[in-house]
Amino acid sequence: MITPDRTRSLPLQALAWALPLVRERGATLAAVVILSCLGSAAALLPPYLTQRLVDDGIVGGKVELVLQLCAVFLVLMVGGVLIETLSRLSYLKLSAHLLFGLREQVWRHLQTLAPTYYARTRGGEILSRLDGDVAEVQRFALDAPMAVLNGVFSLAVALVLMLSLSPLLTALVFALVPLQVAALILSRPWLERSTHAMRKESAAMSSFFVESLRAMKFIQASNAARRQEAGLRAHHGDYFAALRRSQLASLGAGGLQRVLSGLGVLLVFAVGGALAAAGDLSVGVVVAFIAYTTRAAGPLQTLAGVFMGWQRAKVSLERIRELAAERPTVQSPAQPVPLAHPVRGELRLDAVRFGYGTEAVLEGATLDIPSGTKLALVGASGAGKSTLIDLLQRHYDPQAGRLLLDGVRLDLVDLAELRRQLVVVDQEPVLMPGSIRDNLRFVAPDADETALMRALDLAGLGKLAHAGGLDRPVGAMAATLSRGERLRLALARAILQDPAVLILDETTSGLDLPVAQAIIGAVDRVFAGRTRILITHNLASVGAVDRIVELRDGRLVEPDPVRSAAPLLRVV
Structure with a gap:
């Protein structure tokens, strides 16, 4: 049974709600974590090997080293595909178990509520919370920790490798991180408001469909088809307006992150290129660093996505918490008194x-x-x-x-x-x-x-x-x-x-x-x-x-x- 807990922060509530279900698939979770880290490591090695390929192999004229490194690249590519396949299949199993388990908990709670709840609550509103909001919480409860773990691991490995290549270029790239964090914080209220509005309009449209389908015979008999079409168009207009605001918020926040990441690449080109031209840095290091800057942007974008995903999950969790606050009017007694059999019916x-x-x-x-x-x-x-x-x-x-x-x-x-x-x-x-x-x-x-x-x-x-x-x-x-x-x-x-x-x-x-x-x-x-x-x-x-x-x-x-x-x- 889901229970609202206002003593915890919303992120902790989402994780606490999902934790028992995740524990049931502990082995699968461990496999996902290990495979994810292996996949990240396999993806981060090529830029480092590229530096050796360019400087020691191509520039140094060592054909044997070039062939050896190409073979290593091939192994990493094939291994990466296999690891990614296994990781995604394991993640799918874990994700489905969590989503279905959370939805079953909400459904179990709904089955305890009195008829008055269903009399005053639109069917589409309930469906929206049971489907969309539960899925949003599930994505945050599982995707967010996995994304943070993978992002931090990838950033740590990338940071070590980048520092080994050029501390100066590393400092230039990571100097932009505070700007990215500030941009996310400033975009938070906009993301939250637009998500809440979109959920509300989506629920209203679901209610329109549920109620209209139930009354279709009456609509036909009343010659009200055109009025219902006009009503649907109005719902579509409201939903599109809310969806557009939500997309603008996401695009604005995400676009700013991409601009800042691109700025990091340009700094590497400018400073690294100047150092390479002056002979203070090898071409291989510049090439590897450009690749790392691009790849380091991936984990940073992932962490930014976690933040934006949290704004959506926060709205959904609030809506589910409202549902959970509806208490059953009756419950089966903890120690019921048995009826004599056969029951007389008095x-x-x-x-x-x-x-x-x-x-x-x-x-x-x-x-x-x-x-x-x-x-x-x-x-x-x-x-x-x-x-x-x-x-x-x-x-x-x-x-x-x-x-x-x-x-x-x-x-x-x-x-x-x-x-x-x-x-x-x-x-x-x-x-x-x-x-x-x-x-x-x-x-x-x-x-x-x-x-x-x-x-x-x-x-x-x-x-x-x-x-x-x-x-x-x-x-x-x-x-x-x-x-x-x-x-x-x-x-x-x-x-x-x-x-x-x-x-x-x-x-x-x-x-x-x-x-x-x-x-x-x-x-x-x-x-x-x-x-x-x-x-x-x-x-x-x-x-x-x-x-x-x-x-x-x-x-x-x-x-x-x-x-x-x-x-x-x-x-x-």
Whole structure:
């Protein structure tokens, strides 16, 4: 689980978050470090050998030495290619492990958050943090230490070799380093602001796509396609403006670094060339030094890139830290109280109070539901019926009062066990992408073919399954199934879960009365003797019930027949 730690600096947080995952691949990390250092060393030797090739071999007229050094060059080139290949493959393995592990931690955290978080947060914003921001932190957490290590090692080796050739030219080249550091510091605020703006616009565009795709049928029916295109163009314009600012910031900072590096090369040309012309320095040394100046610019550019990468990672880490600060509303108890088996399904609400913010939805709600009861729960829209179901499944805990299953407080029961025993079928059930088999095994991964077919038969989908097979795809957003088929498939999933309590939350709302009665008939046959709670606006669709309870003004009461008969019997 990711946890925000404001006592640490952001760089330390990024590294601390990734460290446990890196430790799991310690051998791979060691291989990457060793191969990286070997590759850097192999790349730094040619300029030094070039000096001997020019001065001792070519100028000195030693053909044998020239051939020997050419052979060494060939070995270094082939060895460098092999080392780079092994290094990149090892790094890919380590990088993928780290990225996937960090993303899984964020996903694990997201799965603990309450429905209210998803109600107030745009889907594209969550996707942006889960994908782009996690990847940015991963790159910094792994790439930055590796880049710093490789850059410092390369600079140290280059410095030793350059000093051995010419201390004066070495001093000229490294005299520009303070200017490069100052340029990076001055560019930092610009980089940070532009990166934050680009992340924000990227998240807004992702949200536009997610929400528009979900509402595509409505957009088509409303003749709003052109307006949506105009909205997309507006998002593109905002994103391009933010992207341009970010690119200008990166190009400005990087360009200044390249100019300063180029200035170092020009100084070597000017001073080294003058010394060589005066006979105070060999041509080979000047040639080698020009090569080293160019190559020394690489590690310096890498270190500058780490700095600019940190500005991007800092924004991403702040965004992930905001997500991590969202705390779960409920957690499974450390030492859960086991339910007696078989679970009877007896429910009790004892003076339950719950509200969102200052608005109370339930106020002293009290109700006893004996095991095996078929109860119809009615009430006006917005009265809190769905909130009550969320409390029973422990998406929230009551702010006062108690909810009990078989005499055990719900907050003392293992969360997974509670949700296995108390299953909800919504009026718009969520079906996952894939086939009918995939959707059934989503809730019962170990169920065999016989159990799957039995569940479909009991739910009234036997003909559909036999005709198309369990491999029939449900389509995007279950578009290949009718609403009645989607409800029956959700009922088949509930049958496989085999709960002690089944809740139908407006499941038959909007269906033709015969279809609704057929679905309720299947429920009564399969779940006879178990606790059933049917939330409805149409009592005619739920058949005979043992009890009717109305949720009114935050309380559970017996309905007044005169006051409520009309709305309760209305087909909606």
